[in-house]
Structure formats: C-alpha cells, structure tokens
Amino acid sequence: MTIPIQRRKISEQVLEEIKALIKNGTFKPDEKLPSEMELAKMFQVSRSPVREAISVLAATGMVESRQGGGNWVRKVEFAEMLEQVTIELVDIKQVYELLELRTIIESEAAALAAKRHDQKDIIELEEALHVLGENMLNNRGSIGDAEDFKFHKTIVRASKNPFLVQTIENISDLYQKALKFSLKQNVAYEKRESVFHEHQAIFEAIKNRDSEAAAENMKKHLRTARMKLGDTLLQDK
Structure with missing residues (x-):
C-alpha cells in the first residue's frame, strides 16, 4: 500500500x-x-x-x-x-489572476466609457465617487469595498458593452471578496487618500472624454493594487 x-x-x-x-x-x-x-x-x-x-x-x-x-x-x-466563506479558502494566485483579468477588462471599459458615456452615466459615476470618498476619507471604520465596487461597476456599464457588463456580473462575488482583500492593505489615512485620488483621476478622464488617459489611469490604479498584494504575475511584465 x-x-x-x-x-x-x-x-x-x-x-x-x-x-x-x-x-x-x-x-x-x-x-x-x-x-x-x-x-x-x-x-x-x-x-x-x-x-x-x-x-x-x-x-x-x-x-x-x-x-x-x-x-x-x-x-x-x-x-x-x-462568516461562512473567506478568501483564505481561495488560492492567492487566483486573486492575482482575477486582478490581471480586471486590469485587462477595466482598462478597456474605462476607455470605452470615456467615448460612449451619456450625462446620466456621469451623474451616477460622480455620485459613486462622492460616496466612495465619504467612506474612505471620513469613515475610518469602513473599508469602502461596496462603494469601490459600485464605482467600477458604473464605469463598466458606461462602456455600453453588454458582454463586459455580464462578465463583471459573473465574477462579482469573487471580485468583491478580492476587492475587500485589497482595500484592507490601505488602513492608513495617507493610503486611503491616495486610492481615492486614483479613482478621481479615472473619473476626470472619463468625464473629459479622454479615452487614453482613462485607460492609463485605470491600469495604473489596478497595477498599484496588485503591487500592494505582491502580485507575482507582475514579474512576467
């Protein structure tokens, strides 16, 4: 035996x-x-x-x-x-792979949102940014993961591509768990402020219909999040 x-x-x-x-x-x-x-x-x-x-x-x-x-x-x-399900049960490499997927999808979604958004999208995105800022900067007891997810989801909807929207819906559960995981690295006020400014830069680029800046700011934001988590996939770049 x-x-x-x-x-x-x-x-x-x-x-x-x-x-x-x-x-x-x-x-x-x-x-x-x-x-x-x-x-x-x-x-x-x-x-x-x-x-x-x-x-x-x-x-x-x-x-x-x-x-x-x-x-x-x-x-x-x-x-x-x-809490029944924690991200500890997920291989950390899967979190890295999810962040890599987000970088690919959301950079392009931000570029499309800059080109295709309507006034309603901008109003919703600005409101999502405002709520995110309130939680990140003024509510130290909140991680802000729900507000962060809403901001990013609003950008994907503004891309006007139903397949991008459905893709985010399909991975929303793991997406939100990984997002909470990432934001827990930003407990210091200076880090939270920096993350908020990254979101602000994405919003301004989309509002100004600057698709190149929108994509670049999104890529920079997600890359920073990946670096904080020690994403080994970045070593392949």
Whole structure:
C-alpha cells in the first residue's frame, strides 16, 4: 500500500505555522508580528512566501497593517468568525489572476466609457465617487469595498458593452471578496487618500472624454493594487 505525500506550497506551510502561533498565543492579539525578514529567518524561507502568507492573513482579518508600519495580530470578535466563506479558502494566485483579468477588462471599459458615456452615466459615476470618498476619507471604520465596487461597476456599464457588463456580473462575488482583500492593505489615512485620488483621476478622464488617459489611469490604479498584494504575475511584465 502506498500513501502519496501531498506537496504544498511553501507559502501555505508558512501560513499554517503563523496561524498556529497566533492560536497558541505565541503571537498575541494587539501585538506586532515579527518583521517579514524575521519571520523568513524563523521559518528558513525567503521573504516572498512570508509576504504571501501575511497577505492572506490580512484578508481573513487575523492580522492588520497599522499606521507607523508593521503587521499586528487582530483581536477577532466572535461575530467575524461566523462568516461562512473567506478568501483564505481561495488560492492567492487566483486573486492575482482575477486582478490581471480586471486590469485587462477595466482598462478597456474605462476607455470605452470615456467615448460612449451619456450625462446620466456621469451623474451616477460622480455620485459613486462622492460616496466612495465619504467612506474612505471620513469613515475610518469602513473599508469602502461596496462603494469601490459600485464605482467600477458604473464605469463598466458606461462602456455600453453588454458582454463586459455580464462578465463583471459573473465574477462579482469573487471580485468583491478580492476587492475587500485589497482595500484592507490601505488602513492608513495617507493610503486611503491616495486610492481615492486614483479613482478621481479615472473619473476626470472619463468625464473629459479622454479615452487614453482613462485607460492609463485605470491600469495604473489596478497595477498599484496588485503591487500592494505582491502580485507575482507582475514579474512576467
């Protein structure tokens, strides 16, 4: 009888080890985690799988980045543990692939929206931008993922291409989970402000019917989000 040994990614093993250390109290709630370099030395791996594991932990709410730098163990409330599906169950590479898909689709959608929008689209997009700004800049307790999704979805609708609209609808569930994952990296006010200005630049380009700037600003915005998550697919560029 033979029993195959399951080969696991190094980042998955690092993830399980950090989770175990959090659960057994080695890394306590409201305490700062060791640096990526220190964790890499502890597990005898490179910094890349450590960074990937930390990203997943941030997405699930077990750790958070705080102003001043570093990652901290969160004190998780029981209500948060009741969420049935978390992005921890999704391979991080799928998040990267989704962001790559978004970059391709939404850059072109922004360019089309700049050419094809009507006044109603601009009113809806401006309102979505306003609500996004209120949540990102004035409501520190909100991640702003629902408002961010609405802004991007409004742009796709303004492209007047039903296939683009349906594609976003088809992936909306994972899209929103990945978006929440990404926005959790922007807890510091300066980061939230920067993300809002990226959205503002996209809106202005669309409103001014500058399709080239709209596409470029969208691409820049999504590329920045991907870099924050350590998207390994960017290394292929």
